[in-house]
Amino acid sequence: MxxxxxxxxxxxxVSGSVEPRTLLVQFIREHLKLTGTHVGCDTTQCGCCVVHVxxxxxxxxxxxxxxxxxxxxxxIEGLAAADGTLHPMQAAFQExxxxxxxxxxxxxxxxxxxxxxxxxNADEATVxxxxxxxxxxxxxxxxxxxxxxxxxxxxxxxxAKA
Amino acid sequence: MKNFNYHRPSDAGAASxxxxxxxxxxxxxxxxxxxxxMKLRLVAPSDIVDLGDIxxxxxxxxxxxxxxxxxxxxxxxxxxxxxxxxxxxxxAELADGIGDPAVRHRGTIGGSIANAxxxxxxxxxxxxxxxTVETNKRKIPADQFFVGLFTxxxxxxxxxxxxxxxxxxxxxxxxxxxxxxxFAVVGVMIAKYGSNxxxxxxxxxxxxxxxxxxxxxxxxxxxxxxLDGITIPDADLMTDIHFSAEYRANAVVVMAKRGVTAIA
Ligand SMILES: Cc1cc2nc3c(=O)[nH]c(=O)nc-3n(C[C@H](O)[C@H](O)[C@H](O)COP(=O)(O)OP(=O)(O)OC[C@H]3O[C@@H](n4cnc5c(N)ncnc54)[C@H](O)[C@@H]3O)c2cc1C
Ligand code: FES
Ligand code: FES
Numbered sequence: 515m516x517x518x519x520x521x522x523x524x525x526x527x528v529s530g531s532v533e534p535r536t537l538l539v540q541f542i543r544e545h546l547k548l549t550g551t552h553v554g555c556d557t558t559q560c561g562c563c564v565v566h567v568x569x570x571x572x573x574x575x576x577x578x579x580x581x582x583x584x585x586x587x588x589x590i591e592g593l594a595a596a597d598g599t600l601h602p603m604q605a606a607f608q609e610x611x612x613x614x615x616x617x618x619x620x621x622x623x624x625x626x627x628x629x630x631x632x633x634x635n636a637d638e639a640t641v642x643x644x645x646x647x648x649x650x651x652x653x654x655x656x657x658x659x660x661x662x663x664x665x666x667x668x669x670x671x672x673x674a675k676a
Numbered sequence: 677m678k679n680f681n682y683h684r685p686s687d688a689g690a691a692s693x694x695x696x697x698x699x700x701x702x703x704x705x706x707x708x709x710x711x712x713x714m715k716l717r718l719v720a721p722s723d724i725v726d727l728g729d730i731x732x733x734x735x736x737x738x739x740x741x742x743x744x745x746x747x748x749x750x751x752x753x754x755x756x757x758x759x760x761x762x763x764x765x766x767x768a769e770l771a772d773g774i775g776d777p778a779v780r781h782r783g784t785i786g787g788s789i790a791n792a793x794x795x796x797x798x799x800x801x802x803x804x805x806x807x808t809v810e811t812n813k814r815k816i817p818a819d820q821f822f823v824g825l826f827t828x829x830x831x832x833x834x835x836x837x838x839x840x841x842x843x844x845x846x847x848x849x850x851x852x853x854x855x856x857x858x859f860a861v862v863g864v865m866i867a868k869y870g871s872n873x874x875x876x877x878x879x880x881x882x883x884x885x886x887x888x889x890x891x892x893x894x895x896x897x898x899x900x901x902x903l904d905g906i907t908i909p910d911a912d913l914m915t916d917i918h919f920s921a922e923y924r925a926n927a928v929v930v931m932a933k934r935g936v937t938a939i940a
Contacts, residue, residue, distance in 0.1 A: 515681060534679060534680055534681065534682035534724065535678070535680065535714075556715065557715075558708065558711075558712055558779065564778055570752075570781045571777055571778045571781060572778050572781050573778045573779070573782075576707060576708060576712065576782075577707060577711070577782070578682070578707070578724075580682050580684070580726075581684075581726060581728060625777065625778070629777070632777075645776075646775075646776040646777075646858060647775065647776025647777060647778050647779060648776075
């Protein structure tokens with residue numbers, strides 16, 4: 515049996531018809547054609563598929579699309595401003611060379627934003643521990659950690675101003 | 677993953693009715709254990725009853741020394757709850773050490789204890805903190821809840837509604853993390869209630885267990901020294917490619933000593 519699902523993705527109302535077993539990441543990539551969200555492991559380990567559901571980081575390979583029906587989802591495509599200005603976390607990844615091949619990057623950035631939202635003053639050890647569920651096989655993490663440490667207070671300052 | 681029928685009821689009564697009508701039903705909580713095992717086709721339910729919309733199963737209530745955690749409360753919410761941090765910090769720390777932030781945003785206490793993974797953290801809290809598991813049918817004392825490897829006292833279709841903990845004077849959860857998975861190679865919950873001490877061990881055996889010799893020694897003298905000479909028989913402990921039963925037996929004592937030292 516197929517289910518008609520509706521959710522808000524990157525600020526837009528979307529709908530679709532899915533089998534119950536369709537994963538959220540499949541719905542995002544194959545139905546909505548938002549291919550920024552990646553699948554690295556499909557076993558809840560690597561974090562390439564991290565998106566925000568109702569504002570919180572979740573692994574979209576381990577959630578059913580039907581579970582996300584009625585919820586609000588943000589993917590990597592939803593971070594930059596409409597005019598293309600990068601989100602402070604994206605800008606910091608660029609600035610600090612927080613990526614090489616880029617495969618893990620969408621998940622890293624989405625997790626980085628989640629960490630910054632929860633703990634704007636996190637220190638390096640905390641950021642490293644918070645990244646436990648996101649695996650990068652290229653960078654050695656140094657640039658990723660620096661980017662998050664740089665962007666987190668900037669995001670907090672921007673929020674305070676708004 | 678094999679296909680299934682999907683239901684998302686808004687109260688526990690409806691969930692229970694759906695379960696009794698279905699051929700091979702499974703409750704779905706955070707999905708952090710169930711969905712991976714469905715992908716591997718280790719389980720192939722005919723019907724998934726998603727508890728995600730049952731708001732009555734979510735939330736934390738702290739009254740005096742009693743800490744009630746609703747079954748559908750995620751690990752991140754337990755870890756961040758100010759009242760839990762104040763009254764029962766060991767529980768908040770335990771929840772904060774489960775998996776990673778994305779897992780903690782979805783995984784729930786009800787799912788964790790119903791699953792009864794031998795390497796899961798929460799079972800040591802349920803048993804060590806003398807909790808009562810509440811279901812839609814009854815109240816189950818901690819010492820009767822965990823029966824064996826991935827096995828609990830729950831009847832088919834019985835729904836955990838919440839867990840009621842008794843906050844001790846002090847408690848500490850010490851976990852030897854598996855370096856890859858983050859699960860407990862060995863996890864020890866030490867809890868001191870007046871002159872009465874409980875010690876519950878997860879990760880080491882097929883199911884959580886108490887260590888009466890340690891409880892007796894620590895009740896008489898709450899110091900790491902009191903544990904000198906106590907050994908854990910390794911006959912019933914788990915062996916895998918990473919850690920032998922002998923290693924785990926030793927780690928139980930090491931973790932217990934570190935836990936006691938941290939709060940003595
Ligand atoms: C990468 C990763 C790392 C992890 N690391 C750890 C760790 O370090 N420590 C740890 O303890 N755990 C760890 N886990 C497991 C995690 O805590 C799971 O969330 C938990 O074991 C299962 O909870 P869930 O809510 O996701 O349940 P689900 O996966 O939804 O369900 C699990 C089982 O419980 C049943 N069930 C669920 N809710 C109820 C209920 N209310 N009543 C009756 N039955 C119910 C389901 O039918 C199913 O059989 C990890 C998981 C992952 C993916
Ligand atoms: S693809 Fe989801 S965690 Fe790796
Ligand atoms: S940049 Fe290549 S996996 Fe992280």
